[in-house]
Amino acid sequence: MTELIRGRHDTTLTGVTTSSVGFPALGVIVLTLLLLTPLLAGAANGVQSLESIRDAARVYAEGQLLSPGQRGQVTIGRLDPRLRLRQCSLPLETFQHQTNRQGGRTTIGVRCADQAPWTIYVSAQVDSFVEVYTVGRTLSRGERLREADLSLLEVNVGTLGHGYFTEADQVVGMELRRPARSGEVLTPAMITLPELVRRGQTVTVLASSGSAQVSMRGEAMEGGAMGDRIRVRNVQSQRVIEGEIIGDGRVRVRL
Structure with a gap:
C-alpha cells in the first residue's frame, strides 16, 4: 500500500516545476498535496508485521x-x-x-x-501433556475404585473432550457408572458417589443434642450416597425422622 501511495504521488508531481506553471496550476498542486497528506501519514506509520x-x-x-x-x-x-x-x-x-x-x-x-x-x-x-488417571484393569459397573485399580498415563489433554483426573483422592472410593476397559482414561461422567445406604436397609442412627449422643436402629426408607439426607424409621418407636448419611449404613440426626 505504501508503494501504491508513493506511486500516485510521483505520478501527480511528474514534470511540474515552479518555473513552468502559473498560479492556477500551483493551486492544483497544493490541493493535491493536501488530499495526499492523510494517506502519506498512514504510509509513514507502516504496516503491522x-x-x-x-x-x-x-x-x-x-x-x-x-x-x-x-x-x-x-x-x-x-x-x-x-x-x-x-x-x-x-x-x-x-x-x-x-x-x-x-x-x-x-x-x-x-x-x-x-x-x-x-x-x-x-x-x-x-x-x-499431563499425567492423568486411567483404569489399571477391566472393571465392572458398580465397582468401587481403589488406588490399586488406577494407573497414571501422560496424555495430550487437548484431545480429551470429557475431562480427566490428576489426583487419586478425586476418584478413590467412587463407584463406576458403567464398565471400564484397562487403560481407559477416567472422566467425571464415568464415576459417581457410591450408594452407602439402600432402601429397606437396617442402619445405625446416631442422634445428638449438644454433647449428648445416642445410637439406635432404624430402617432406611430411601437410599443415598454420602451427604444425602434421607428418611429413616425408628425401629422401636416407628417414628419417621430425617438424617444425613455419614458412612456405610450410618445416618446422623440432629435433635
Whole structure:
C-alpha cells in the first residue's frame, strides 16, 4: 500500500516545476498535496508485521494456557499474507476469544488499542501433556475404585473432550457408572458417589443434642450416597425422622 501511495504521488508531481506553471496550476498542486497528506501519514506509520501478531498470540497461549513446568507445545495458525493492518503505536493486547484451558484448538484475540484501533483473531493449537488417571484393569459397573485399580498415563489433554483426573483422592472410593476397559482414561461422567445406604436397609442412627449422643436402629426408607439426607424409621418407636448419611449404613440426626 505504501508503494501504491508513493506511486500516485510521483505520478501527480511528474514534470511540474515552479518555473513552468502559473498560479492556477500551483493551486492544483497544493490541493493535491493536501488530499495526499492523510494517506502519506498512514504510509509513514507502516504496516503491522504479521509475525508480531502471531508472536503476541503465541506468548499469550504459552503463558495462559500451559501450566508452569508443564510439557506442551503451541502452534499458531497462519495469517493471510495479503492482510494489511496499520502498525500499532501501543503494545499489542491479547485475550482468549473462547474459554478453553484444557488445550486443543482455540482462538486468541490480538488487539491494537491506540487512536485507530483494530482487532484480529488468530487460531491456535495447544498441545499440553499431563499425567492423568486411567483404569489399571477391566472393571465392572458398580465397582468401587481403589488406588490399586488406577494407573497414571501422560496424555495430550487437548484431545480429551470429557475431562480427566490428576489426583487419586478425586476418584478413590467412587463407584463406576458403567464398565471400564484397562487403560481407559477416567472422566467425571464415568464415576459417581457410591450408594452407602439402600432402601429397606437396617442402619445405625446416631442422634445428638449438644454433647449428648445416642445410637439406635432404624430402617432406611430411601437410599443415598454420602451427604444425602434421607428418611429413616425408628425401629422401636416407628417414628419417621430425617438424617444425613455419614458412612456405610450410618445416618446422623440432629435433635
